[in-house]
Amino acid sequence: MNNVVLVGRLTKDPEVIEKSDDKKVTTVTVAVNRNFKNSEGKYDCDFVRCVLWDGIAVNTCEYCKKGDVIGIKGRLQSSSYEDKDHNINYVTEVIAERVTFLSSTKKEESE
Numbered sequence: 001m002n003n004v005v006l007v008g009r010l011t012k013d014p015e016v017i018e019k020s021d022d023k024k025v026t027t028v029t030v031a032v033n034r035n036f037k038n039s040e041g042k043y044d045c046d047f048v049r050c051v052l053w054d055g056i057a058v059n060t061c062e063y064c065k066k067g068d069v070i071g072i073k074g075r076l077q078s079s080s081y082e083d084k085d086h087n088i089n090y091v092t093e094v095i096a097e098r099v100t101f102l103s104s105t106k107k108e109e110s111e
Helices: 054-063
Strands: 004-010 024-037 043-053 069-082 088-103
Touching: 004 043, 004 088, 024 054, 043 054, 043 069, 054 088
Parallel strands: 043 088
Antiparallel strands: 004 024, 004 069, 024 043, 069 088
16 A cells, blocks of 8 residues: 655745646645654654645645645655666655645735
């Protein structure tokens, strides 16, 4: 079973990108606090890359901004690519299936 549930803060304002096949996508990074303190008595944070598609992407961009708390339910997906120096790089990201806005306000339109 491949399920992921995260609750954290957006690290920047999400932006929708429209692909050539009319699909919409946004990639966000969610800062998720760990549930234990480090040796200095502070909570560390993990930064998790999440990919949101179509309606989820559009709604998240409309209603959320940097610093808002969101919940994401999804699945892990791994891939790899070769860079210009012929090094193999591995990427693991969360593909969102559901997003819950926990502390967001609708963005105001610029006039």
